[in-house]
Amino acid sequence: MATRLASVPVAETYKVHARLDGVTRIYPPRAGHGEVHALGPLSLDLRAGEFLSVVGPSGCGKSTLLDVLAGLAVPSAGTVEFEGKRVLGEVPDGVGVVFQEDASFPWLSVEDNVAFGLRRAGMDAAETRRRVDFAVGFMGLKDFRRAYPSQLSGGMRQRVCIARTLVLQPRLILLDEPFGALDQQTRLLMGDELLRLWRETGATVLLITHALDEANLLSDRIGVMAARPGRFIDIVGTGWPRDRDSRLAERPDFGAVTARLWSYLRGESLKALQGSSPPLGGEAR
Amino acid sequence: MISKATIIRTVVLVGAVAALEVACRTGAIQPALVIAPSAMVKALAETLQSDDFGGHVQQTLSAVAIAMTLAIVGGFAIGFVLHWIPFLRRAFNPFLAAYYAIPHFAFYPLLIVIFGLGPAPLIVLATLFAMVAMIVATMAGLDRVPRVLLKTARIHRLSLMQEIWRIRLPAAAPHILSGLKLAVAYSFIGVIAGEFILSTSGIGHEIAYAYDNFDNPRMYALILFVLGIVTTFNMLVWTWERRLARRRGMAS
Amino acid sequence: MTLSLRSLRSLRDPILVAIGLVTLWQVLHQIAGDSAVTAPAPTLAHLWEMVGQARFLPHLRETGLAFLQALAISCIGGVLVGVVLGGHRLTGEVAEPILVGLYSVPKITLYPVILLLFGLGMPAKVAFGALHGIIPVVLFTMNAVRNVNRTYLRAGRAMRLTPAQTAWHILVPATLPEIFSGLRIGFSLTLLGTMLGELFASQRGLGFLLMTAIDLHDVKTILAIAVLISAFAVLANAALLAIDRRLHRGATPEAEKT
Numbered sequence: 001m002a003t004r005l006a007s008v009p010v011a012e013t014y015k016v017h018a019r020l021d022g023v024t025r026i027y028p029p030r031a032g033h034g035e036v037h038a039l040g041p042l043s044l045d046l047r048a049g050e051f052l053s054v055v056g057p058s059g060c061g062k063s064t065l066l067d068v069l070a071g072l073a074v075p076s077a078g079t080v081e082f083e084g085k086r087v088l089g090e091v092p093d094g095v096g097v098v099f100q101e102d103a104s105f106p107w108l109s110v111e112d113n114v115a116f117g118l119r120r121a122g123m124d125a126a127e128t129r130r131r132v133d134f135a136v137g138f139m140g141l142k143d144f145r146r147a148y149p150s151q152l153s154g155g156m157r158q159r160v161c162i163a164r165t166l167v168l169q170p171r172l173i174l175l176d177e178p179f180g181a182l183d184q185q186t187r188l189l190m191g192d193e194l195l196r197l198w199r200e201t202g203a204t205v206l207l208i209t210h211a212l213d214e215a216n217l218l219s220d221r222i223g224v225m226a227a228r229p230g231r232f233i234d235i236v237g238t239g240w241p242r243d244r245d246s247r248l249a250e251r252p253d254f255g256a257v258t259a260r261l262w263s264y265l266r267g268e269s270l271k272a273l274q275g276s277s278p279p280l281g282g283e284a285r
Numbered sequence: 286m287i288s289k290a291t292i293i294r295t296v297v298l299v300g301a302v303a304a305l306e307v308a309c310r311t312g313a314i315q316p317a318l319v320i321a322p323s324a325m326v327k328a329l330a331e332t333l334q335s336d337d338f339g340g341h342v343q344q345t346l347s348a349v350a351i352a353m354t355l356a357i358v359g360g361f362a363i364g365f366v367l368h369w370i371p372f373l374r375r376a377f378n379p380f381l382a383a384y385y386a387i388p389h390f391a392f393y394p395l396l397i398v399i400f401g402l403g404p405a406p407l408i409v410l411a412t413l414f415a416m417v418a419m420i421v422a423t424m425a426g427l428d429r430v431p432r433v434l435l436k437t438a439r440i441h442r443l444s445l446m447q448e449i450w451r452i453r454l455p456a457a458a459p460h461i462l463s464g465l466k467l468a469v470a471y472s473f474i475g476v477i478a479g480e481f482i483l484s485t486s487g488i489g490h491e492i493a494y495a496y497d498n499f500d501n502p503r504m505y506a507l508i509l510f511v512l513g514i515v516t517t518f519n520m521l522v523w524t525w526e527r528r529l530a531r532r533r534g535m536a537s
Numbered sequence: 538m539t540l541s542l543r544s545l546r547s548l549r550d551p552i553l554v555a556i557g558l559v560t561l562w563q564v565l566h567q568i569a570g571d572s573a574v575t576a577p578a579p580t581l582a583h584l585w586e587m588v589g590q591a592r593f594l595p596h597l598r599e600t601g602l603a604f605l606q607a608l609a610i611s612c613i614g615g616v617l618v619g620v621v622l623g624g625h626r627l628t629g630e631v632a633e634p635i636l637v638g639l640y641s642v643p644k645i646t647l648y649p650v651i652l653l654l655f656g657l658g659m660p661a662k663v664a665f666g667a668l669h670g671i672i673p674v675v676l677f678t679m680n681a682v683r684n685v686n687r688t689y690l691r692a693g694r695a696m697r698l699t700p701a702q703t704a705w706h707i708l709v710p711a712t713l714p715e716i717f718s719g720l721r722i723g724f725s726l727t728l729l730g731t732m733l734g735e736l737f738a739s740q741r742g743l744g745f746l747l748m749t750a751i752d753l754h755d756v757k758t759i760l761a762i763a764v765l766i767s768a769f770a771v772l773a774n775a776a777l778l779a780i781d782r783r784l785h786r787g788a789t790p791e792a793e794k795t
Contacts, residue, residue, distance in 0.1 A: 070440070072436055072439060072440075090439075090442070091439055091440050091442060093442075095440075096440070097436070097437075097440050099433050099436065099437075101431065101433040102433070103431075103433045103434060103436070103437045105434070105452075105455065105456075106456075106533050107455040107456070107458065107533055108455075116441065116451075117441050120441050120442075120443060120447065120451070148532070148533050150533060288630070289627065290627060290630035290631050293627070293631045294631045294632075294634065294635065297631060298635070317653070318653045318654060319650065319653070319654075375550065376550075376553065376554070376557070378550070379550045379551050379554050380554050380558075382774075382778065383770075383771045383774050383775065385722075385725060386724075386725040386728075386770045386771055386773070386774035387766075387767045387770050387771065388725075388728050388729040388732040388733070388766055388767075388770060389729075390729070390732060390733055390736060391732060391747065391762065391763040391766045391767065392763050393736075394747055394748075394750065394751045394759045394763075395573075395574070395756070395759055395760060395763060397751065398572075398573050398751075398754070398756055398759070399569060399573045399574070467641075470641035470642075473642075473643055474641075474642075474643040474644075474645075477643040477645060477646060478643055478645040478733065481643075481645045481646070481648070481737065482645075482733075482736045482737055483736075483751070489643075489645070489646070492646055492649060493649070493737065495649075496649035496652070496738075497738075501653075504649055507646075508646045508647065508649070508650070511642075511643065511646045512642055512646065515641075515642050515643060516638055516642060519638070519641050519642075
């Protein structure tokens with residue numbers, strides 16, 4: 001392939017790509033309720049080049065975990081490291097994030113959206129063009145280069161956001177329920193594309209999701225979180241081959257993994273349902 | 286493509302004008318009340334050529350232009366500052382909420398006493414009237430910038446200035462534009478209403494003067510002129526807004 | 538206990554603003570002097586004295602009556618027209634741009650026409666006030682009716698409601714919050730229109746008193762009347778806004794968003 005997406009396969013450089021050590025996150029008291037212990041203490045070694053998913057009942061702090069790892073939120077205690085360096089309230093170079101909410105810029109065309117980060121970083125025009133061409137092609141957006149996000153479906157808009165992250169050649173890609181708003185069929189296809197992207201970039205991927213099948217299908221390992229305060233009950237290894245796609249669901253042992261995840265989560269989900277504590281870190285409109 | 290509603294609307298408006306024409310020509314409506322539309326147009330053509338007309342138009346339009354500029358620039362700046370300083374905003378919020386409930390023209394006499402009878406009180410009045418719409422719209426726009434876009438700004442490690450210029454302002458633009466639209470309309474209303482009640486010149490005053498002197502042709506000609514020019518101007522702003530919206534693919 | 542604390546807190550902001558405005562007024566007075574801005578205390582004393590005088594009452598009644606009649610026309614007429622325009626899509630689409638255009642035009646230019654049609658006096662003031670107030674009521678009602686969630690109507694049909702039951706139990710509660718927002722704005726604009734009408738070619742009413750005071754350069758009276766009208770407008774608006782917020786049950790009324 002003429003253009004590589006990642007400059008160096010991360011697995012060759014690092015063994016532990018990112019590390020959470022004893023991380024907690026406590027929200028200060030607000031009107032209506034006291035302080036909320038949202039997360040941890042929680043530790044996790046993210047291996048270089050792996051695809052790790054995090055599942056858990058709603059409101060268990062999955063998104064808080066991602067925010068802390070990305071440097072978008074500061075942990076109340078504990079440390080976060082990325083490529084051996086502390087993450088301190090700022091997003092480190094080499095980390096890309098895709099959100100559940102539509103984060104495409106409605107005032108920019110698809111190609112300007114994708115080029116956004118490169119232009120801010122002062123990349124020269126020729127290289128910008130080359131990378132945008134590649135990412136737009138890779139994400140199947142060729143025919144929509146000049147379209148504006150409002151002219152696209154939700155799935156296509158999410159592709160724009162992924163392409164916008166991709167051009168920056170992230171070594172760690174964090175995805176916060178990126179397909180949460182999409183229908184099941186679209187989700188499956190987007191999952192296949194995500195796997196292709198992961199294989200071809202060699203990047204480390206952390207995916208937050210609430211869909212057990214999706215986590216099972218995509219991941220090398222799946223972290224199962226307990227209801228608030230969120231921490232890992234177990235980390236389940238799937239053992240799927242690296243070269244996989246959504247047809248994995250046809251395998252007889254596929255259902256066993258999902259069933260195991262559910263056996264962990266049924267009780268936790270019931271707790272979350274009855275506790276009916278409002279999810280934190282969500283969108284305020 | 287022209288929608289069915291547009292065709293019907295045009296037919297209704299043309300029909301109404303034609304009906305008025307017929308009613309006036311046949312004497313069903315006395316010329317002392319309303320003159321025929323054709324007579325209005327004829328009177329307008331004559332008025333446009335009269336010597337003093339240009340001066341009045343110039344005075345009115347320059348007052349509107351100044352008020353509009355002050356209201357838009359000042360309103361944007363104030364809205365921006367109030368958005369960033371929660372303390373100031375809490376202090377001003379009740380005031381802003383009640384602002385358009387006050388019949389501000391009650392204070393117009395006071396402005397005359399303070400600023401005299403020149404164009405200054407008119408401009409102040411129109412600016413005060415138009416500015417608050419711009420302030421409220423600017424704040425509303427900045428308030429509603431989706432949180433996920435601000436997170437995206439942090440992921441791209443934008444500086445504060447970049448974040449404002451590249452994310453917040455474009456995201457707030459639709460609200461700010463609708464504030465601008467109101468500011469334009471309100472500037473016209475403020476100036477012309479002020480001229481009408483308490484001024485010795487300007488188009489608003491000329492209408493009142495023609496009414497006092499039973500000069501119906503000139504009065505209707507001037508009314509037609511004002512409605513025409515204001516509607517044209519408002520439509521230009523609307524078209525511009527819609528063009529911008531459509532470029533974003535958000536045309537409603 | 539908590540309730541009274543909360544209501545105290547909700548009163549704090551308006552009180553602070555009132556104190557701020559009176560302070561600003563005093564400062565303006567210090568800068569501009571008695572010939573331009575009279576001081577707050579004497580002006581309010583003057584207002585109190587004026588309201589007590591027998592010759593003031595007919596003017597107050599004239600303005601009040603004109604306003605109430607115009608308000609009745611704005612509200613009743615506006616809601617009726619709005620329901621029709623909202624219920625019949627095509628009629629609504631035909632009328633909306635005309636209404637919006639009329640809304641953003643200086644309506645004062647049409648006042649001479651109204652004076653010619655209705656003659657000097659009460660009817661012209663009422664008509665002019667109603668002309669200002671009715672448009673927002675129509676527009677808000679139209680949008681409220683248009684935007685009724687179709688699922689509510691389907692739910693009503695699934696529960697086999699009669700048309701009357703659907704209207705009373707679904708359409709009215711679904712549209713009321715937005716319609717009320719329109720009525721609140723209509724209230725303010727009707728007051729504005731009525732006052733504007735009195736400022737020009739009028740022989741009675743608060744507006745007439747204002748114009749007379751200008752001729753006499755009676756700043757104290759100008760300010761006193763302006764304060765009286767503003768206080769009425771602000772208090773009435775606050776009461777309506779409180780109801781508006783309750784109807785929207787915490788959601789921001791559409792009217793406040795723009």
